[in-house]
Amino acid sequence: xxxxxxxxxxxxxxxxxxxxxxxxxxxxxxxxxxxxxxxxxxxxxxxxxxxxxxxxxxxxxxxxxxxxxxxxxxxxxxxxxxxxxxxxxxxxxxxxxxxxxxxxxxxxxxxxxxx
Amino acid sequence: xxxxxxxxxxxxxxxxxxxxxxxxxxxxxxxxxxxxxxxxxxxxxxxxxxxxxxxxxxxxxxxxxxxxxxxxxxxxxxxxxxxxxxxxxxxxxxxxxxxxxxxxxxxxxxxxxxxxxxxxxxxxxxxxxxxxxxxxxxxxxxxxxxxxxxxxxxxxxxxxxxxxxxxxxxxxxxxxxxxxxxxxxxxxxxxxxxxxxxxxxxxxxxxxxxxxxxxxxxxxxxxxxxxxxxxxxxxxxxxxxxxxxxxxxxxxxxxxxxxxxxxxxxxxxxxxxxxxxxxxxxxxxxxxxxxxxxxxxxxxxxxxxxxxxxxxxxxxxxxxxxxx
Numbered sequence: 437x438x439x440x441x442x443x444x445x446x447x448x449x450x451x452x453x454x455x456x457x458x459x460x461x462x463x464x465x466x467x468x469x470x471x472x473x474x475x476x477x478x479x480x481x482x483x484x485x486x487x488x489x490x491x492x493x494x495x496x497x498x499x500x501x502x503x504x505x506x507x508x509x510x511x512x513x514x515x516x517x518x519x520x521x522x523x524x525x526x527x528x529x530x531x532x533x534x535x536x537x538x539x540x541x542x543x544x545x546x547x548x549x550x551x
Numbered sequence: 552x553x554x555x556x557x558x559x560x561x562x563x564x565x566x567x568x569x570x571x572x573x574x575x576x577x578x579x580x581x582x583x584x585x586x587x588x589x590x591x592x593x594x595x596x597x598x599x600x601x602x603x604x605x606x607x608x609x610x611x612x613x614x615x616x617x618x619x620x621x622x623x624x625x626x627x628x629x630x631x632x633x634x635x636x637x638x639x640x641x642x643x644x645x646x647x648x649x650x651x652x653x654x655x656x657x658x659x660x661x662x663x664x665x666x667x668x669x670x671x672x673x674x675x676x677x678x679x680x681x682x683x684x685x686x687x688x689x690x691x692x693x694x695x696x697x698x699x700x701x702x703x704x705x706x707x708x709x710x711x712x713x714x715x716x717x718x719x720x721x722x723x724x725x726x727x728x729x730x731x732x733x734x735x736x737x738x739x740x741x742x743x744x745x746x747x748x749x750x751x752x753x754x755x756x757x758x759x760x761x762x763x764x765x766x767x768x769x770x771x772x773x774x775x776x777x778x779x780x781x782x783x784x785x786x787x788x789x790x791x792x793x794x795x796x797x798x799x800x801x802x803x804x805x806x807x808x809x810x811x812x813x814x815x816x817x818x819x820x821x822x823x824x825x826x827x828x829x830x831x832x833x834x835x836x837x838x839x840x841x842x843x844x845x846x847x848x849x850x851x852x853x854x855x856x857x858x859x860x861x862x863x864x865x866x867x868x869x870x871x872x873x874x875x
Contacts, residue, residue: 471578472585488614491582492622495575507577513585516578 457485457493459535462520462528465503470515494518502527553606556583562616567624575623583609627702631694635701642693647686654678654685671759732802739799746792753781757837766836773831780826787819809869813862820858827851 437445460483464474471491478485497503502524507516520528560579564572586609591597613619621628631639658678663669758768794812801808826832827847838846 470585471582472589475586476589487582487586487612488619488622491578492619492625495623496625513581514577515581515585516574 453483453485454489456483457489458497459528459531460485461490461493461497462502462524462531465518465520466525466528468506468517468519470508470517474518497524553603555603555606555610556580559583559610559613559616563620563623566617566620571623579613579619583613630698630701632701635697639693639697642697643690646689646693650685650689651682654682658682668758735802736799739795742795743792743799746788746795750785750788753784757834766834769834769836771834771837773834776826776830776832780830780832783822784826787815787822790815791819806869809865813865816858816861820854823854824851827854 457478460478460481461474464477464481469477471487471494474494475485475487475490478490494503494505498505498518502521503518504521505516505518507514557580560576560583563579564576567575583606587602587606590605590609591602655678658681659674662674662677666673753770753772755771756768757766757771791812794808794815797808827850831838831843832847833850835843
């Protein structure tokens, strides 16, 4: 693969992954998560995300009513925990269906296009 | 929290709305501390230098605080965004020509009404200057209004433009106007205006420009020029006008019309060249006697340059239309 193709691949991979971060965050927040724990959960699940993208995203999802947040002061360091709302869970379920459909479609397309 | 983290967090939140600053600052601080702690691992007595290095690493990974701040604010980083851009273009297309026309008319009326001895150069100068100012002001006002509206309409649907259909776009909304035909008609209309202006040249007095003193406000054309030459000149212009009228009515550049137009152009250039080289066409008092012949030759050369350019331009337009 030449240098230009490698650059194009990097850009497209980034775009492909960016679209999955919202879905992955909603799924991961089915149990309460604070910023760093969510980052770790996603990375361990094979969806590495940049911190400066994830933290603002959580606030936007909260603003959209898909996540709810609560400060916990029980530990030594106060942490803000995010949990998916009912509405967020519905959106996550819908995104999951879409994901499965896309997976099925792209697999079929790939098989048809592969000699 | 170290002083470095405090400065970093302060840089992130300083441009955010005041009611969100404390919450975001606390969240970022907790996250930075969590990350630093995780990287330091289980070391109960971490080396201060190592801790500082890890902290710097974490902050650098978070990146430019200004960029992070923009991510949090989620406000548009453009003045006129893609949602408002069609409205912006539509408004410019309609408002700027109207403003330009009004500015030209107002300037002409005011200059003619307030200046006792109007000179064409003065009229053109003041009109162009004031019209450019009016157009720039209109452009700025339109951009500011739509730019501000773009921010208010964040997430909401923009008002529909005239002619836009309600609801989702369907094939019925397709703009079916004959753009090419409109362009040909506009060019033909402009051509007619230009021909009319050329037809008036024999009557234009030099007093309309700043050379009126040279021949006491006479015409640019030699008054002793034979009537036959003038009738020939107007005859050629009339033929060119007929070609433009045909183009305007048919809204197409048919090859026959283009060829006839080209032949008339060349014939007129030959006619004018003969006229210029056989007698003084320009008023004798506005041409300097020793260089009169050279001036006539320069005028003839200019006519041929324009004619050849016109032929090339017509041919290229015709080729472009054929290739569609």
